[in-house]
Amino acid sequence: MINSGEGFRLPDQRNFELATQRTLELNRSRFLATQDFNKICQNSGAVFQPPFIQLEYFGFKVKVDTRNAAVTSPDTDLSLREEALILHYLLKADRTPVLHEQISFKELPEGANYQPVFYNRVLKGLIALYTADKAKLSLSALSLGGKKTDQADMSFLFQALPRLPLWLVFWQGDDEFPPEGNIIFDRSISHYLDTEAITEICQNLGHRLSQKTP
Incomplete structure (x- = not known):
């Protein structure tokens, strides 16, 4: 922990x-x-x-x-x-502005050590939703307030909290590489949530998307 x-x-x-x-x-x-x-x-x-x-x-x-x-x-x-x-x-929260600089979970404080847990608790389930039915996942993301962006093969921007944007991104994969997914953050996020709370809010996003994606 x-x-x-x-x-x-x-x-x-x-x-x-x-x-x-x-x-x-x-x-x-x-x-x-x-x-x-x-x-x-x-x-x-x-x-x-x-x-x-x-x-x-x-x-x-x-x-x-x-x-x-x-x-x-x-x-x-x-x-x-x-x-x-x-x-x-x-x-x-400490009023730090959104910095418009994207980072991955590994770049968070202690994120590299916690990455396997983040993958198992969050990304694994999201990738499963993506591979099962991309169209349904897209509708679920839009109904949860996600806005389509042009990153990767499919991606959405969520305003999780007033100063906390999250980008959900997926790559379709091919014959050599399986589908992949990730959640990207603004570099300012650690001024608003600690690393365990970031894992939790991402897990909540996945849970709400799975509820909307039968």
Whole structure:
């Protein structure tokens, strides 16, 4: 597991529900202790309409109640992991602008060591969706707010959070090379999520795409 100080923690698979709840409660406590909600919004690109902080998550409207740190959405059901992730984003954001410089997971802090886990948890499933039915995956990506780009053989840009773009890219492969897929980030992403949280938001993207791709 990555040593990310007070950052996001992926749950231990042996105690999944308990660890998820603990991560959420810790982030709620840190959020409520911060109190400077105007600064949080300035740093994260969210909007403060007391008592709520409002932002979008993959195009879904989300509000965070500053009185109790409850994270809700009128547009979708959020998992406990997603609630914890959104709070983590608000707490870590430091107002760094999008740098318009793309990087891979390996270029993140400790990303090279964590790459095999990222592949197994995220990329393997996305590549399977791509190879099973490209047309359905494309429709699913568009319905989740993805915008087609001209990278690779098929690619989409998602605005995961206000200052957090993600590029989902696929290569079709040929007789010699199998299909491949990847998620690309803006170099500023580590100012908004730590490396484990980046893995988590990518895993959430894959999960939501798989729900929309029967």
